Amino acid sequence: MSSSKSCRVGFLWSPSLETFNFGSKHPIKVGRFQMVRDFLAENDFLSQPNVEILTPQPLSDELLRMTHTIEYLDAVRRISETGEGEIAIDTPGFLGIFENASITSGATVTGVRAVTDGIVDHFLSPTGGFHHAKFEWGGGFCIFNDVAAAVYELKSLGYQRILIADFDVHHGNGTQAYFYDDPEVMQISFHEDPEWMFPHDGFIEDIGEGAGCGYNINMHFPMDSCDDVYRYAFDELVPPLVDFFQPEFIIFLPGFDAHYRDRLAHLNLTTDIIRYITSYFHDAAHRFSQGRFGVLAGGGYTNESFKWGIGIVMSVLSGYNYEPPKQEPPFEDDEETWTAVKHNVEKVKRLVFPILGL
Ligand SMILES: [Zn+2]
Ligand SMILES: [Zn+2]
Numbered sequence: 001m002s003s004s005k006s007c008r009v010g011f012l013w014s015p016s017l018e019t020f021n022f023g024s025k026h027p028i029k030v031g032r033f034q035m036v037r038d039f040l041a042e043n044d045f046l047s048q049p050n051v052e053i054l055t056p057q058p059l060s061d062e063l064l065r066m067t068h069t070i071e072y073l074d075a076v077r078r079i080s081e082t083g084e085g086e087i088a089i090d091t092p093g094f095l096g097i098f099e100n101a102s103i104t105s106g107a108t109v110t111g112v113r114a115v116t117d118g119i120v121d122h123f124l125s126p127t128g129g130f131h132h133a134k135f136e137w138g139g140g141f142c143i144f145n146d147v148a149a150a151v152y153e154l155k156s157l158g159y160q161r162i163l164i165a166d167f168d169v170h171h172g173n174g175t176q177a178y179f180y181d182d183p184e185v186m187q188i189s190f191h192e193d194p195e196w197m198f199p200h201d202g203f204i205e206d207i208g209e210g211a212g213c214g215y216n217i218n219m220h221f222p223m224d225s226c227d228d229v230y231r232y233a234f235d236e237l238v239p240p241l242v243d244f245f246q247p248e249f250i251i252f253l254p255g256f257d258a259h260y261r262d263r264l265a266h267l268n269l270t271t272d273i274i275r276y277i278t279s280y281f282h283d284a285a286h287r288f289s290q291g292r293f294g295v296l297a298g299g300g301y302t303n304e305s306f307k308w309g310i311g312i313v314m315s316v317l318s319g320y321n322y323e324p325p326k327q328e329p330p331f332e333d334d335e336e337t338w339t340a341v342k343h344n345v346e347k348v349k350r351l352v353f354p355i356l357g358l
Pocket of ligand 2: 299
């Protein structure tokens with residue numbers, strides 16, 4: 001554990017984040033970001049001398065045009081003005097959706113700029129991680145891809161080795177598509193088996209193409225995987241890849257929706273593994289990236305585990321103590337799970353490591 005009381009942490013927040021409306025039955029509910037803010041305040045994070053609130057700015061027109069087609073941007077604008085139509089079956093439209101998507105995704109770029117300008121060392125956005133949005137169209141609760149926009153912003157500032165560490169339980173299919181042939185962007189995605197889980201993409205064989213071959217790493221887990229197999233796969237795969245890549249900036253999507261209490265997916269992780277992985281990337285950011293580290297914490301659909309995860313991440317970033325309630329996953333990894341995970345780990349190593357000379 002690095003001592004992080006000296007790290008300056010930006011928390012992206014403003015009431016304007018909450019101006020969305022996917023309807024009362026949608027997993028992303030109004031009140032979510034206020035809840036995060038209240039939770040952090042109640043646990044004394046926001047009164048720490050090294051934590052500050054950063055006000056999110058909307059995505060610039062220039063970044064929007066780099067990240068999405070004109071046709072798509074026009075379509076979102078039309079839905080936004082009328083309140084009619086949908087982005088996808090799981091992503092309904094509403095009045096003002098363009099402005100809301102622009103600010104919730106813009107928060108990520110605001111955080112990136114605060115880090116590169118030296119205002120803070122790390123940032124956490126409670127909205128970020130719209131990793132299913134593609135260049136041509138959105139979906140999977142994602143309108144504009146903030147991960148891609150952040151990468152384009154970093155590239156425009158001259159950064160050449162950007163790590164996207166995507167531990168959301170769903171595969172980052174949108175982000176993968178943007179940088180599939182780009183060796184300046186390494187994407188490591190750990191997710192539930194795409195055979196069963198949305199977005200049914202992110203197979204181990206998908207390792208990138210052209211100059212980017214070997215820089216796109218997918219590792220997936222069978223349903224019911226717990227901390228032990230996850231930690232095993234992490235230790236086998238991630239440190240060698242990060243040591244090789246030596247990222248200049250780390251963008252991290254923690255897997256709050258891989259927690260055993262989350263209702264949208266079927267992995268059984270606890271906050272112990274969330275702390276373990278966050279600490280690893282925080283340390284790696286200090287080792288390789290002069291501390292440049294951004295956390296996009298938008299995934300997570302059960303309030304308790306979502307808040308516990310946010311508390312753990314803020315604790316690692318700020319050095320301020322937080323303990324979630326005792327974790328009680330329903331069971332442990334069985335023989336079948338271990339066999340499947342070991343098989344997957346070996347497959348990733350066999351396909352990716354030789355290309356990178358590991
Ligand atoms: Zn730090
Ligand atoms: Zn997810």
